[in-house]
Amino acid sequence: MVYDVVVVGGGLSGLTAAVQLAVNGARVALVEQANKLGGRAYSFVDKKTGDVVDNGQHVLVGAYSNTLRYLELIRTRELLSLPENFHLHFHHPTDGFETFSFGPTLFPMSLAVAGFRFRLLSLNERRKLMNVGFQLRKWNDGLERTLSGLSVTEWLVALGQSDGARRAFWYPIAVSVMNESPEKASALLFARSLRSTFFEKRDNAMVLIPTVGQSELYVDGAVRILAHHGAKVMTNTEAKSVMFRKNGATGVALKGGRRLKAGSVICAVPYFNLARLLPASMRQEPFTQARKFESSPIVSIHLWFDRVVMDRDFVGLIDRRIQWVFNRRRILHQHNKPENYISAIISGAHGYVGMTREKLVNIALEDIASAYPQTRKAVVTHNIVIKEKRATFSPTNEREQFRPSQQTPIGNFYLAGDWTATGLPPTIEGAMLSGFRCAELVA
Numbered sequence: 001m002v003y004d005v006v007v008v009g010g011g012l013s014g015l016t017a018a019v020q021l022a023v024n025g026a027r028v029a030l031v032e033q034a035n036k037l038g039g040r041a042y043s044f045v046d047k048k049t050g051d052v053v054d055n056g057q058h059v060l061v062g063a064y065s066n067t068l069r070y071l072e073l074i075r076t077r078e079l080l081s082l083p084e085n086f087h088l089h090f091h092h093p094t095d096g097f098e099t100f101s102f103g104p105t106l107f108p109m110s111l112a113v114a115g116f117r118f119r120l121l122s123l124n125e126r127r128k129l130m131n132v133g134f135q136l137r138k139w140n141d142g143l144e145r146t147l148s149g150l151s152v153t154e155w156l157v158a159l160g161q162s163d164g165a166r167r168a169f170w171y172p173i174a175v176s177v178m179n180e181s182p183e184k185a186s187a188l189l190f191a192r193s194l195r196s197t198f199f200e201k202r203d204n205a206m207v208l209i210p211t212v213g214q215s216e217l218y219v220d221g222a223v224r225i226l227a228h229h230g231a232k233v234m235t236n237t238e239a240k241s242v243m244f245r246k247n248g249a250t251g252v253a254l255k256g257g258r259r260l261k262a263g264s265v266i267c268a269v270p271y272f273n274l275a276r277l278l279p280a281s282m283r284q285e286p287f288t289q290a291r292k293f294e295s296s297p298i299v300s301i302h303l304w305f306d307r308v309v310m311d312r313d314f315v316g317l318i319d320r321r322i323q324w325v326f327n328r329r330r331i332l333h334q335h336n337k338p339e340n341y342i343s344a345i346i347s348g349a350h351g352y353v354g355m356t357r358e359k360l361v362n363i364a365l366e367d368i369a370s371a372y373p374q375t376r377k378a379v380v381t382h383n384i385v386i387k388e389k390r391a392t393f394s395p396t397n398e399r400e401q402f403r404p405s406q407q408t409p410i411g412n413f414y415l416a417g418d419w420t421a422t423g424l425p426p427t428i429e430g431a432m433l434s435g436f437r438c439a440e441l442v443a
Contacts, residue, residue, distance in 0.1 A: 001027075001261075002027075002261045002262065002263070003027045003028060003029045003232070003251075003260060003261065003262045003263070004021070004026040004027045004028065004262065004263050004264065004442075005017075005018075005021050005026050005027070005028050005029070005262055005263065005264045005265070005266060005442055006028075006029045006030075006031065006251060006252045006260050006262040006264075006265050006266070007021075007028065007029070007030045007031065007265075007266045007268055007416075008031050008239045008242070008252055008265065008266070008267050008268060008269060008277065009031075009032065009039070009267065009268035009269040009270075009416070009417075010030055010031070010032030010034070010036075010037040010038070010039065010233075010235065010268075011037075011038065011039020011040065011041070011268060011269075011270075011417070011431065012038065012039055012041055012070075012218060012428060012431040012432055012435070013268045013416035013417045013418065013431040013432065013434045013435040013438075014030065014032070014039075014266070014268030014416060014435065015030075015037060015038070015070075015218070015219070015222045015435070016066075016070050016416075016431070016432045016434075016435025016436055016439070017266050017268060017416055017435040017436070017438045017439045017442075018030045018222075018226060018231060019070070019073055019074060019222050019225050019226060020073065020435070020436060020439035021439050021442060021443075022225065022226050022229035022230075022231045023073065023225065023229060024439070024443060025229075026442070026443075027230070027231075028226070028229075028231040028232070029231070029232040029233075029234065029260050029262070030226065030231060030232070030233045030234065031234050031237050031239050031252060031254070031260070032233075032234065032235045032236075032237065033236070033237060033238040033239070034235065034236070035235050035236050036215070036219075036235065037219045037222070037223065037233075037235065038214065038215055038218055038219040039270075040055065040056075040388060040391060041055070041056075041058065041214045041215075041218050041219075041428065042054075042055055042214055042215050042219070043055070043213030043214045043215040043216070044213075044215075046302075046382075046384065048382055049304055049341070049382060051304075051328065051329070051334075051341055052212070052213035052216075052332065053213070053302055053384060053386075054213055054214045054300070054343070055214070055300060055386050055388060056298050056300045056345065056386070056388060056391065057300065057314075057324070057326045057343050057345055058210065058214065058428060059176070059207060059208070059209060059314070060080065060207075060208040060209075060210075060428070060429075061197050061204065061205065061206065061207060061208060062197075062203040062204045062205060062206040062208065063193075063196040063197040063200070063204035063205070063429075064208075064427075064428065064429040065429075066429055066432040066433045066436055067428050067429050067432050069432075069436070070218075070432045070435075070436075071217070071218075071221075073225065074218075074221030074222045074224070074225050075221050075224075075225075076212075076216070076217050076218075076220075076221040079210060079211055079212045079216070079217050080208040080209065080210055080211065080217075081208065081209045081210075081211050081331070081333075082206060082208060083206065083207060083209075086101060086102055086114075086205045086206060086207060087099050087100065087101035087207070088100045088101070088173075088207070088316060089312050089313075089314065089315045089316065090120065090168070090169075090172065090315065090316045090317075090318055091315050091316070091317055091318065091370075091371040092120050092168060092318045092319075093318065093319055093320070093370060095119075095120055097315075097371075098118060098119055098120045100114055100115075100118050100169070101114060102114035102205075112130060112133070115129040115130065118169065120168045120169070120318075121164065121165050121168060121169065122164070125161075125162055125164060125165040128159070128160045128161060128162070128165065129161075129165065129169070131159040131160050131161070132156070132159055132161070132194070133198070133199070135159060136191060136194060136195045136198070136199050137199055139195060143191075144188060147186075147187045147188035147191050148186075148187075148188045148397055148400070149397060150187040150188075150397070151182065151183055151184060151185060151186070151187055151396075151397070152170075152174050152178065152182035152183075152185045152186070152187050152190045153166070153182045153183045154187065155187035155190075155191065156170055156182075166182070167318060167319055168318050168319075170182070172316040172317075172318060172323055172324070173316075174190055175323055175347045175348050176323060176324060176345075176347055177190060177193050177425055177427070178190055178347075178348070178395055178425050178426075179296045179298060179347045179348050179391060179392045179395070179425070179426060180296050180347075180348045180394050180395055180396070181348050181350075184394065184396050185348075185395055185396065185425075186395050186396055186397045186400055186425075187397075188397065188400065189395050189400070189423075189424065189425045190425065192423060192424065193424065193425060193427075209313065209314075209331050210331075211331065211332055211333050212332065213332075237254060237255075238254065238255040239252050239253070239254060239255070239277060240253045240254055240255045240277075241253045241276075241277050241278070241279065242265050242267060242277050242278060242413065243259065244279060244282070244410070244413075248410050248411050248412040248413060249262070249264065249265040249410060249412050249413040250262070251265065252265060263412065264412040264413070264414070264442045265412065265413050265414070266414045266415075266416055266438045266442070267413070267414070267415050267416070268415075268416035268417055268434075268435065268438075269417070270390065270417065270419070271290035271293045271393060271417065271419045272290070272293070272295070272390065274287060274290050274415070275287065275288070275290065275291070286404040286405075286408065286409070287404070287408075289402040289403075289404055290402075290404070290419070292399060292402045293393045293394070293399055293402070293419060294393065294394045294399070295389065295390040295391070295392070295393060295394060296347075296348055296349075296350070296391060296392050296393065296394040296395075296426075297348075297349045297350060297352075297353040297387065297388055297389045297390070297391050298345065298346065298347050298348075298349055298387075298388045298391035298392075299345070299346040299349040299352050299353055299360060299385065299386070299387050299388075300343060300344070300345055300385070300386040300388075301322075301343070301344040301345075301346075301360050301361060301363075301364040301383070301384075301385050302328075302341070302342075302343050302344075302383060302384040302385070302386070303341070303342045303343075303344065303361070303364060303365070303368075303380055303382075303383050304340060304341050304342075304380065304381050304382040304383070305340040305341075305342070305375065305378040305379065305380060305381065306340070306378055306379040306380075306381050307338070307340055307374075307378050308338055308339050308340050309340065309342065309368070309372050309374055309375045309378050310325065310327045310330075310339065310342055310368075310372055311327075311339075312327060312330075313326070313327055313330055313331050314326045314327065314331065315371060317367055317368075317370070317371060320367040320370060321346060321352070321363050321367055322344045322345065322346060322363065322364055322367040322368065323345055323346060323347055324344070324345045325342055325343065325344045325345075325368055325371075326342065326343040326344075326345070327339055327341075327342060328341040328342065328343050329341050342368065344364040344367070344368065349387075353387050353389055357383070357385040360385050361380070361383050361385065365380070392418065392419075392426035393418075393419045393426050395425050395426055403419060403420055403421040403422075404420055404421060405420065405421050406420055406421070406434055406437045406438050406441060407441055412442075414438040414441055414442065415434075415438075416431075416434040416435050416437075416438045417431060417434055418430040418431040418434065420434045422434050
């Protein structure tokens, strides 16, 4: 059989391309070397507690139009919670809890109102928050060129954001969006994310929390859609190489000798796996640019206590090692169980990914106790630590110039992944955008 398209890689970008093409009527084969789909977005059931554990908590916003489009396509959009108003809860080491939120006030004036109410900043710092908004509303090519040479920190300093304002407000957001330290992360990519979220339309700023595990949200529906449209899904199947002739890609050779012939091939693998799938004659630009990338890790620390210790869905911890903590049973709407399962996240975790599980658990307990002192009297009954050493690429300005397009010099061979040239940070939204672009190029 000759397939219209073979997709190599069953992560979110590969799934997006495969689902869209299958729905379009293409004969699709999807090849994934792991025993599961979803790539770095997966969940599993913990045998001891029966809880669904994600490898890392994802928070979406309404600006993720491609992600929402994908979830509509696989019919799991309703599994996201939709709060009435935008809100982010923070805890400051000395000033306690504070919420940045805006309600039904005329958008985007509601952002100005929210900023002036954010009491973790001085009145002068609150006024200067508007400097960022003013610049984002005057977006042009000149600003893009300026931002392309700045880190997040350099950009915020240039706009008069004090050290206190950066630490108490901007950095918790930047680290979670970029998965990199603000001193290294690209100001251009961060600014684009802020602009699309806060300065285009009100619904873009809505915080959307999955009420199920990542596999149920992103994968299970896709498997059903692919099966319904007759797509061939092969897990535990390693692609050995993409096959080429002078006129383009002809298919994919699998480890073990089997070959899948195809009219087009989409390579949706991480940047560090691309070169091994290509013949020696093709290990040149733009395909060798992936070697210039570096990875940025994420650490997730899951804790079960003998009592309820947290009364909010999620909280950002300012000036702590843990950046965000999530009340898992609360956000999953598990009302039949006590809310004593907490997930703690360290993004851009370069200095932490090499630590032992015991050390990471102690760090999480110390930081959580600084916001919720009652945890000092609680007993941890169970813990799981998940380290994603290559969670994303490191989104610096230096690497931005090397991100390859989804369209390659070979007419029927395409690249997908959050590391390709999406114009976005390494997010789920970027991965799915690349998948949709590949599907459009094939069509």
